[in-house]
Amino acid sequence: METLWFILVALMLTAYVVLDGFDLGTGIINLFVAKNHDERRLVLRAIGPVWDGNEVWLLAAGGALFFAFPLLYASSFSGFYLPLMMVLWLLMLRGVGVELRSHVSDPLWWSFFDFVFSVSSLLLAIFFGAAIGNVVRGVPLNSDGYFFEALWTNFRVGTNPGILDWYTVLTGVLAMVTLTVHGAHYIALKTEEDLNTRARRVARLSWFALILLTVLSLIATLYVRPQVTDNFRLRPWGWIIPLVVMASLVAMPIFLRKGRDLGAFLSSTTYIVGMLGGAAFAMYPYLLPATTNPSYSLTIYNAKTGAYSLSVGLIWWVLGIALAVAYFTFLYRSFKGKVVLDDRGGY
Amino acid sequence: MDSALVIHRLHFAFTITYHYLFPQLTMGLAPLIVIFKSLALWKGDERYNKAAGFWAKIFAINFLFGVITGIPMEFQFGTNWARFSHYSGGVIATALAMEGVFAFFLESSFLGLFLFGEKRFGQRVHWLSAFMVFAGAWISGFFIIVTDAWMQHPVGFELAADGTAHLNSFWSLLFNEWALWQYLHNMGGAVITGSFAMAATGAYYVLSRKQEEYGRLFLRAGVIVAAIASVLQLFPTGDRQGKLVTDYQPVTLAAMEGLFQTESGAAIVLVGQPDIANQKLDNPIYVPKALSFLTHRRWEAEVKGLNEFPRDQWPDNIPLLYYSYHIMVGLGTIFILVMTTALVLLWRRKLFNARWMLWIVMLSFPFPYIANTAGWITAEVGRQPWLVYGLMKTQEGFSSNVSAGNGLFTLLGFMGMYTVLSILFIILIWREIGHGPDFLSNKDSHGDVDLARAP
Secondary structure (H helix, E strand, O other), X not given: OHHHHHHHHHHHHHHXXXXXXXXXXXXXXXXXXXXXXXXXXXXXHHHOOOHHHHHHHHHHHHHHHHHHOHHHHHHHHHHOHHHHHHHHHHHHHHHHXXXXXXHOOOHHHXXXXXXXXXXXXXXXXXXXXXXXXXXXXXXXXXXXXXXXXXXXXXXXXXXXXXXXXXHHHHHHHHHHHHHHHHHHHHHHHHOOHHHHHHHHHHHHXXXXXXXXXXXXXXXXXXXXXXXXXXXXXXXXXXXXXXXXXXXXXXXXXHXXXXXXXXXXXXXXXXXXXXXXXXXXXXXXXXXXXXXXXXXXXXXXXOOOOXXXXXXXXXXXXXXXXXXXXXXXXXXXXXXXXXXXXXXOOOO | OOHHHHHHHHHHHHHHHHHOOOHHHHHHHHHHHHHHHHHHHHHOOXXXXXXXXXXXXXXXXXXXXXXXXXXXXXXXXXXXXXXHHHHXXXXXXXXXXXXXXXHHHHHHHHHHHHHHOHHHHHHHHHHHHHHHHHHHHHHHHHHHHHHHHHHHOOOOEEEOXXXXXXXXXHHHHHOOHHHHHHHHHHHHHHHHHHHHHHHHHHHHHHHOOOOHHHHHHHHHHHHHHHHHHHHHHHHHXXXXXXXXXXXXXXXXXXXXXXXXXXXXXXOEEEEEEEEOOOOEEEEEEEEOOHHHHHHHOOOOOEEXXXXXXXXXXXXXXXXXXXXXXXXXXXXXXXXXXXXXXXXXXXXXXXXHHOHHHHHXXXXXXXXXXXXXXXXXXXXXXXXXXXXXXXOEEHHHOOOOOOOHHHHHHHHHHHHHHHHHHHHHHHHHHHHHHHHOOHHHHHHOOOOOHHHHHXX
């Protein structure tokens, strides 16, 4: 049962990264892909009806994590206190940047909110990447299951690391580049002409960085946490995950060259699913490894909630997520196609 | 007292108080917008669609602020109240996680359709999306109330071997007696905020002779709903809530009422200042025997005073509790007076010319916010010193691994952030009210929010 909930929570977090990931990526590329007022309106329209729903996956995943593994929620949220609070402030700024720009007709107002939107998206991508890096690397847990991590210590990976060290900075940059590519694919998919061309160019160029960083981060992960290979030895079917990641990397530029934006977007989606799925596969059954003493680590066994809750939860979770998937299908179908600025019922 | 404890309490109190300024209007306006959309479909009158379109714009801004100030709330259980989360997660996380999957997805996906989709998908889908947003907002409120009700009156759980609380009855948690009345009382409060805002906006348009047709429409809808909601707020929902406090939190009742000594035929105090050191009320104005009747339905019934309880069980801030409770009840009484008077004038077709009454209605809009806030302070300060009533003290629940210095750092950060948000909110709402519903027709007769606001 706890294994099932581990998978469900991981799925929800992955859904968040895939969905809100392209909103964040859109924010990252907004300033240099959209050159004028009309183009920036188009970019905002591409994510306008969906970004809030996408962000809800973070809340829902957080809720599910709290539900299934209360000790993990309590320990990690208080231990990552400072960066989480900054993430909250950035999420606020991102929301304000997307929604408030169009309320006032003034170029200075527009520039301000464009800037807020882009910078907050960029920093969020880096923070989220660094967060994954922290979880993979481990944190200085005490025997009672709690810790408090400073923003940085000496930037080294050791028994007393900070939120930022060379490894988590690397994963942060990898996340930023991943979401840049992902967002560029999305904007290419949703727009025409100049915007489409520029978005494709951004995706093509960032792809080289993505390849390089993927390889670097894999090597770094093997160095920082060699145990990640254990599960691949135990369950050899897991090797399918790196193959999927490689295939998706190869597919991206091929689709782009053929002008198949949807294919490219699905490839970056597959890449994200593969990378996060691989991380979850390698971590299992650990939720939060300890750098201090391996026995202090939080696992799905010592952090889980009561058996009754987990079984009842399965019923309402399946029902709720089925509804959510139905809403999202309806929403995305309603707003499918390219965004245009005409006032004849397009959006 | 531990200074980290003080900071963490302030942190949550500040962010939740600020946050709840927005959802109460969201939850209050949502049914009113559905009423306008329904009238438009039923009567085929375009004015109702424009009225709905105007309020949708206010709603959208308000909703955004509710969302972005709401995310920190879910995080703060873990960040600032880790030991509480670990202890009670086995129970309350069910409610919070259900809120995520049943309410947030619903309202956020249909909000996109509601705001962007009127022209594209026609009136029926638009009505449906308005209704779904309303449903999402009200379901969301329910799960939050379930969470708070469990902290007020824990049910449906057992203590596990490690000392944490585990759910053992899903339905007892959801249908906690406390939750049902608290929910109705809370949603009534939200409707009061929404209908007062609508009536006040209407009064402003009529008084300033701008877009008077809509002003009258808003006044009519606002006054009728506000009058009904204000009466229901006193009876039955407020009354039943009071009964529950009497039965399950008698020490809280004594502190709320400023009753230091047990009395038979206890009086209810309308105004007066509690003096904790000397255990008495200064300058009381009271109604004899009323408290006994209200709490026990008998004029001579005995009501327990604070003297019956050990000091360490007393709420730790009795004056704040006493005042917030009296402010809530006092304002609630004034709401009934104002809105039933306005309703009578409306009935006799005199309201739109009764400028004195329109002034009162226009200036009354901040008070429901104060009453709702005071009500929540009553509930939360009244529960002290407990975090989970009878089970966990507040001082045992905060994140002891997060120091007071780190807590103050982020508290100040939130204060700065919310100052900026407040300024933006006031500017934007002010502009929308200045534009009014007629502004929509210049751009787009269907009031499609995005098209109308796009420059």
